[in-house]
Amino acid sequence: MADVARRAGVSAQTVSRVSNGYQGVVPQTRELVLKAMDELGYRPNSAARALKLGSFHTIGVITFSLETLGNHRTIQAISAAAAGAGYAVTLIPVDLPTHGGVEHAFGRLEELAVDAVAVIVEVHLLDRAKVVLPRGVPTVVVDSDAGDAYTVVDTDQADGARQATRHLLELGHRSVRHLAGPESSYAAQRRVDGWRDTLLEAGCEAKEVVRGDWSAESGYEAGRILVADTECTAVFCANDQMALGLYRAAAEAGRRIPEDLSVVGFDDSADTPAYSPPLTTIHQDFAEVGRRSVAAILEQLRTGEQKPGTSIVPTRFVQRASTAAPRAGS
Structure with missing residues (x-):
C-alpha cells in the first residue's frame, strides 16, 4: 500500500479508501491510485480486510450428498444468488451422516471463516447424530424440516406430488403406483404423502410404494417390479432419473x-424433453430456492x-408426451 501511495503521489490513507470502495475520493485521485495499483500488480488483502471489518462475505454450504440432481442444482442456485450479492x-461436504462426520463439518466453520451457513441435509439425521446447528451463526435450512428453530426454505414437495397424481387420475387412471425415493429423504416422504393423500381422497387404493435411491439404475430395478403389475397403468416417479430407469424396464x-403405461417424473431436469417420449414432470424452481435462501441469510446478517x-x-406441472388416458378395458 505504501508503494502504491508513493507511485500515485497520495497518502496511504487515500489508497486504503480507494481499495475499500469508500466514496468521497476525488475521481482524478481515484484514477491515479487505480493506475498505480495496476502498474504495481497490487491487490487488496481480502483476508486482512475481512478481519478488520468482521465480515468474510462468505456463506458456508453443508451437504451430505453432491450426487443427487436436487442437491447439485440447489448448490448452484445458492452460489449464483450469493455471487449476485x-x-x-x-x-x-459430509461424506456420511455419522456423528463424527457432522461434528467435523460444523467444527470446520470456525476454520473456514464464513459469515453464515446454508444446510442442505436431512435434519433428522442431525438429530440422530445428536448435533445441533451452530448458535450465533446465521443459518438457513434448505429442502428439509427444522421444526420451529430455524429459517427454512422448502420446495412444495407434497403439492407437486398432488399435481402429478391428480393429472393421472383426471386422465382416467385408477391404479397409480409410486416409485418413491429413499426412506431417509424428507423430500421423498413428502412426495409419498402427497401421492397417497390424493389417491385416498379420490377413493382409489394407494398400493405399497416401490423405492429407489434417486438413480436411473434403481429406477430400472424398481420399474421391473412395477411393470409386472398388469393392473398398473400409471406411475408417478419421485424424480426424473428414476423415471428414465422405468422407461427401460417398460421397454423390456x-x-x-404412454399407450400402455403413463409416467410422470419430478424435478424437470434439463434432459427430460429428450426422453422418448418427452417426460411429463413437476418443475422445481431451484433458482428461486437459491434466491430465497440467500435473501434470508442476508436478512439475518x-x-x-x-x-x-x-x-x-411452489412447484409447476409440465405436460409433455409420457401420459395419456388408459386404453379401454385397462
Missing part, C-alpha cells in the same frame, strides 16, 4: 409409454436475528 460460497417388458419459519417455493 457479492458473497462467495464455501462447500462443506413390451409396455409402451443485517438484523442479527434468526427468524424461524418456512418459506415455501
